Amino acid sequence: MERLTDHLIIISFDCLSALDFPILKGLPHFQELLAHGSYCKRVETIYPSVTYPCHATIVTGKYPNRHGVVNNTLLQPGRESPDWHWHRKSIKGTTLYDEAKKGGMKTAALLWPVTANADIDYNMPEIFANRPWHNQILVSLLNGSPLFQLQMNRLFGHMRKGLNQPELDDFVLESTLETIKRKPDLLLVHFTDLDTQRHYHGFSSEEAHAALRRHDDRLGRIVGALRDNGIYDKSTIVALGDHSALDESKAVQLNTLLKEKGFINVSHRGKVTDWKAYCKGCDGSAYVYTKDPVSTQEVKALLERLQPDPANGIESILTGEEAARKGADEHCSFMLEARLGFYFKDALDGSFIHTITPEDVKHKRYTYGSHGYSPEKENYSTIFMAAGKGIRPHLEIPSMGLIDEGPTFARLLGLTLEDIDGKMIEEVLDI
Known part of the structure; x- marks a missing residue:
């Protein structure tokens, strides 16, 4: 199958809501993405609409009970801090990054959920030390690409303050810019600054709005890195949310x-x-x-x-x-x-x-x-934006589902995801 892009950059801004659209239109880098690409401001999430099931859906095109990640955390009654579905083995069947790797492509993932121990060339999985005797850096190294992560920690580890935001996303951003130098065919990046602010300060808080502005800067830096490395014209940039919040x-x-x-x-x-x-x-x-x-x-x-x-x-x-x-x-x-x-x-x-x-x-x-609410709740949609190689410009898709994103991404890379619940959004593709 014909490949529509050389480099697919998927940026997940956790908790980005359709209700953010009026703000995004006024931010320079999101504005540029919207001006040149296609978008949907009515993306139906999945049930339960929590981060790990959502991100497994994005890369499989399946509902939670079919990909196997039915919640963020495991059923461990009474445990104060249950383990999360950190590991690739939690997902049944194939994923976008598995198919890309099978196709001989170079893959990278930074803090993308459910990727611990996945077969990804440059992998910094989202996993945290969940036992008193665990060490955070060691846990990450053992579950991802050790040399790659050591290098990122050496260069940018000083920026982090544990899991605190916005420092964690600033570290992820710098690591992303460094990873772009390796020119991966598929790059998955997950930012959680906005989600954190909404949890602890409320949906429309000033802290949440400040996180949106920081995300706009992050998007601009990533686009700049694609230009600096001479791959901007051969790349597709996707910015998406996984769920909204209430x-x-x-x-x-x-x-x-x-x-x-x-x-x-x-x-x-x-x-x-x-x-x-x-x-x-x-x-x-x-x-x-x-x-x-x-x-x-x-x-x-x-x-x-x-x-x-x-x-x-x-x-x-x-x-x-x-x-x-x-x-x-x-x-x-x-x-x-x-x-x-x-x-x-x-x-x-x-x-x-x-x-x-x-x-x-x-x-x-x-x-x-x-979040975690039913997709049928009012004003609870998320958002999808894409621009660059293989994407038709100036198109608004009236509605789509989170389950439709995986098959659409697969088609951009000339791949197929089998046995899916979603469908490819063909109208956005420049075939």
């Missing part, structure tokens, strides 16, 4: 009720020793898993008692079968959607409904903005 001020902590009613047993140290039902949060939604038919019926009755009262924060209850039809985990017994102003937490202690205080947010125990 403000919230209350956390629904269903496990506190499940524990009270004997579905979860804990030791005197507070460790979960056994459970018959457990609520696994996805922020704006939650899975409820049960272990036996009796528990399933009892939990169903409990949820049906709670749901009608708006103060309990549960907008709707899906069965496992209904969740599966929306692309979520068919192994759950129920999937809950939060009402506006609420989100779900896995906490085992405290009140069932927790009203969030500035102190909670300051210590990063709770947030003021969340």
